[in-house]
Amino acid sequence: MSEYKCFSCNKILGMDHMKKRIRCVYCGSKIVFKRRSVSTTVEAV
Numbered sequence: 176m177s178e179y180k181c182f183s184c185n186k187i188l189g190m191d192h193m194k195k196r197i198r199c200v201y202c203g204s205k206i207v208f209k210r211r212s213v214s215t216t217v218e219a220v
């Protein structure tokens with residue numbers, strides 16, 4: 176399950192919002208980047 180975040184309005188866009196075209200449905204910006212689940216597993220060896 177991947178989410179995208181709009182670079183312009185910082186809205187979280189699900190895959191349902193962008194069926195074919197990667198574009199923000201809120202502001203119409205094309206600049207969205209993939210939002211990873213923040214899992215910072217720092218292994219201290």
Ligand SMILES: [Zn+2]
Nearest residue numbers: 181184199202
């Ligand atoms: Zn936007």
